[in-house]
Amino acid sequence: MTGPEGLCTAALRDGAPLPAPDEVAALLREHGCAGLEVCLVAPGVEPGWASELAARLGEAVHVPAPGYVVADLRGGVRLKWADGADERADAWRSHPPHAGAVPRFADHQDRLLPRGLPPHLEPAEGRPAVMTTAEVRDQLRRLLPARPACSYLGDHRLFDEAAHRVARRLRAGLPPLETEYRRLLGGVGRLVTRGVEIEFHAGQGARAADGTLLSTPEIDAIAALLRERGLARDARVRQHGAERGPDGAEPYSEDRRTWRVELEEAEGDGEVVSPILRDTPQAYEDLVAVCAIIRGCGGWTSTRAGGHVHVGVPFGTDTALHAAHLARFQARQWLHFRLGTSIRAEAHRGTRFCQPLPGPPPVGATRIRQLRDDLKRRLAHPALKIARSVGRAGDSIEYRHGDASLDAAEWWTRAAAFAADVVLTVTADRHPPPRAWAPAGDGRTVSGQTVLAARDEVQVHRPEPPGDTVEVRSALDEYPWPRLRRHLAELYHLTPPYWRRRPAAAPAALPEPYDVAALLGWPPGARVDEESRRQLVAVLDHLHAVGALCVGAPETPAALRAHAVAAVGPGPEPVVELGRRLRAWDALTDEPDTPPTSEDLAALAAVGPEPLAALAGLPFVSTTSIRTLLADAADGSGGPDSDKERSRNFEELR
Numbered sequence: 001m002t003g004p005e006g007l008c009t010a011a012l013r014d015g016a017p018l019p020a021p022d023e024v025a026a027l028l029r030e031h032g033c034a035g036l037e038v039c040l041v042a043p044g045v046e047p048g049w050a051s052e053l054a055a056r057l058g059e060a061v062h063v064p065a066p067g068y069v070v071a072d073l074r075g076g077v078r079l080k081w082a083d084g085a086d087e088r089a090d091a092w093r094s095h096p097p098h099a100g101a102v103p104r105f106a107d108h109q110d111r112l113l114p115r116g117l118p119p120h121l122e123p124a125e126g127r128p129a130v131m132t133t134a135e136v137r138d139q140l141r142r143l144l145p146a147r148p149a150c151s152y153l154g155d156h157r158l159f160d161e162a163a164h165r166v167a168r169r170l171r172a173g174l175p176p177l178e179t180e181y182r183r184l185l186g187g188v189g190r191l192v193t194r195g196v197e198i199e200f201h202a203g204q205g206a207r208a209a210d211g212t213l214l215s216t217p218e219i220d221a222i223a224a225l226l227r228e229r230g231l232a233r234d235a236r237v238r239q240h241g242a243e244r245g246p247d248g249a250e251p252y253s254e255d256r257r258t259w260r261v262e263l264e265e266a267e268g269d270g271e272v273v274s275p276i277l278r279d280t281p282q283a284y285e286d287l288v289a290v291c292a293i294i295r296g297c298g299g300w301t302s303t304r305a306g307g308h309v310h311v312g313v314p315f316g317t318d319t320a321l322h323a324a325h326l327a328r329f330q331a332r333q334w335l336h337f338r339l340g341t342s343i344r345a346e347a348h349r350g351t352r353f354c355q356p357l358p359g360p361p362p363v364g365a366t367r368i369r370q371l372r373d374d375l376k377r378r379l380a381h382p383a384l385k386i387a388r389s390v391g392r393a394g395d396s397i398e399y400r401h402g403d404a405s406l407d408a409a410e411w412w413t414r415a416a417a418f419a420a421d422v423v424l425t426v427t428a429d430r431h432p433p434p435r436a437w438a439p440a441g442d443g444r445t446v447s448g449q450t451v452l453a454a455r456d457e458v459q460v461h462r463p464e465p466p467g468d469t470v471e472v473r474s475a476l477d478e479y480p481w482p483r484l485r486r487h488l489a490e491l492y493h494l495t496p497p498y499w500r501r502r503p504a505a506a507p508a509a510l511p512e513p514y515d516v517a518a519l520l521g522w523p524p525g526a527r528v529d530e531e532s533r534r535q536l537v538a539v540l541d542h543l544h545a546v547g548a549l550c551v552g553a554p555e556t557p558a559a560l561r562a563h564a565v566a567a568v569g570p571g572p573e574p575v576v577e578l579g580r581r582l583r584a585w586d587a588l589t590d591e592p593d594t595p596p597t598s599e600d601l602a603a604l605a606a607v608g609p610e611p612l613a614a615l616a617g618l619p620f621v622s623t624t625s626i627r628t629l630l631a632d633a634a635d636g637s638g639g640p641d642s643d644k645e646r647s648r649n650f651e652e653l654r
Contacts, residue, residue: 021053025558075398081526093359118169133321133426135313141427145620148321148482152473152489152591156466157578158593159473159546163463167453168540171513172533176343176458177409177487177492179282180634184416184484185423186590189279192419195252195396198290199404200304202298204269211261213237221297223261226272229289231259238262239271244273250277256286256362266304278313279416286371295406301342303349305404309415310396311422317391322362324431325397326375326423329384331433335381339414339488341495342403344457354400354504379384399424413487421480455513460493481620486592518557520575535579535631539564542582545595547593557641568605580604585626594623 117510152159165178183189203216215237226232240262244250250258259273271292277283313320330335333356341348362374368389375382385398397416405411425431452460463469472492476485516528518538543549548563564574571577581601587594596604607630 014186015609021336024053025056027130035119037124053385067366099561102340112431118637123261127232131179131391133314133316133318136316136393136424140188140423143188143204144423145426145480145482145590146622147480147548148485148591148593150482150591152476152485153470156469156473159469159476160463162486163452163460163493164536165541166493167460167489168514169537170453170455170458170460172516172535172537173455173513174530174533175409176408176460177413177490179288179409180637181281181597182483182487183279184413184487185279185420188423189416189419191278192314192394192422193254193276193278194415194419195276195310196287196415197296197308197310197582198274198406198411199271199307200272200294200299200301201305202270202294202300205263205269207267209520213265213267216270218606219263220259220295222270222272222299224595225261225293225297226261226290229288229293230257231286236261240264240271246407254278258285259290269305270299277415279419284412287411290644291406291408291411297431299406300347301406303345303403306349306353307340307401307411309399309401309411309418311399311415311418312421313389314393314426315389315391315395319345319365319368319369319371321533322371322386322389323365324428325422325425326357326361326371326386327431327433328385328425330360332421333383334398335404335472335492336417337492338495339417340401340403342405342493343407343410343491344405346405349402349404351383351402353381355381356383357377361650373636383412385529410491413484413491416484417479417488420481420484424478433632458494461496463493482591514555519560520555521561521573532576535576535583538582539575542595545593549607568599588621588626589623590620591623596623600627600630603627603634606622607633 011337023160027642150158161457169176185192190565204220204223205216205219206214208214219237220235223237224235227235242262244252244260252258252275254276256275260273262271262273265268272294274287274290308508313322313325315325325469337351337356338563342352357375357624358378365371365374368386368391372386372389373375375386381400383400385400389395389400390398399414401414450462452462454460476488479485480487508527514536516533517524517526519536520528520532522528540549540555543555543560543563549555561575565571566576578601583606585596585600585604
């Protein structure tokens, strides 16, 4: 059957006789124009039949599995042969027709096909309707928050404060990035899926006589602990890529018990592959547990290990969206390469296995395959792989990091940034033009930066001058999620330039850690737990943000306690109380760059938890909404929707 665009589909249903190779060869010669797709479906395909067809056409025919033959032929013709009941497919192949499906030859743009349905077919009657990418766009736009009032480009102090915020954590003995779960993408985080592949080294590996890799006791222990903690169904260590993928026996799943351990391409190298994750507390807790298990079993990273993030793409068969996302990645890949640097790396892996995209996608591409083939032809290991994008629900793209990491907070922040790029691509009216890759630091860093703070192989550099960070701050402002912007700004200050690593500063030149016990008003030598350290850092962050303390000034116990008393009133532990109120405020709002005033904290202490619980389920909560709700609760005017401003915010941002 030939459609208006010259596509040809020859579908032999179950029970139809297998055509002779010369008949197929004659069909291809008759219709063999460039761009013609011929799909033949029949049971009982044998390798000998495929070899005879290859001999008649003078082309190589690949037999990836019994009953499935794929041949790339001259003149742009591609032959796809599969068993009619087989649903396996790779990125550059399409599924055979389903039973009851009908061929479709019209341009399939603006379609998000159901899982398992090939692009050239549409569902038969009685099957679920096809969702368009326009519907997906509207759904995501309803969940996007309003643009924050604070801008890094307009106020360099916010970007500057991110470096001092991380430095204060290091001095207090805390992790450089927040380790508590935060909704970095608001409501859209539950819609856009992501997954991670964590590479590491563990023990001295070996190879069997046939050349296959053998596991190590350390890698076996990691697999056993994953099963013991309920993160894997078994303790097997698989070969790299075995049984996973859409055509594998164990495809990707959202079941949290489907973490798996695989052997990499060298002795002693391993990789932990996650299930499909969403922005939920459980997913983050599982990621934290997996990273801790790898470290606890002796896993470590080096320049030979990398990291990969997979993100679900609701682009469907809209080729323009696929091309726009490639252009968006090219426009900011310099920033992703910087943020993909491990904060604990002594050196960098380079770009051998994550090659930057060199130029724009082909102009006028009308099929996703054209984008894939163009990228595959130019790069062997692109930093952005679109091999699994074919227009179906469940498609994903792969971001390849330069460095590996065993820090869950780093993984979570980078995965959120990649997912945010997908959301911005779908919801944008205009897309940024691609840019050429500039090597050797890209001129966006200052070589003479000094260390602001360091601890446990992590160092924070002093903020760069405003003129050197204009493009960085402009790129961060494109994200409408304030908490994501804050985390990315902190990660930027923790990652040195991608192409070189500055030497660590001498320990004698580093600032001394804070005397946490003295700052909290405790007796000398009192035991300080991590929760108390977090309260102290929250207090310091707030006092610096509101200007009560100058950036870089020493926080003496007397000065800190005086400011805490002024904010929350006298009490036995004013610093602890101030930290508690700040943490309660931070848990409510998604505007971390807008600190509460003393009046806000007083109102927060006067109101019980019941009125505030109404804000917990919203994708984005502004500071104005919290203040309105606190005022309503203070004068007894009613529930959270009694105020017009509060109601409008709920309707627009739910």
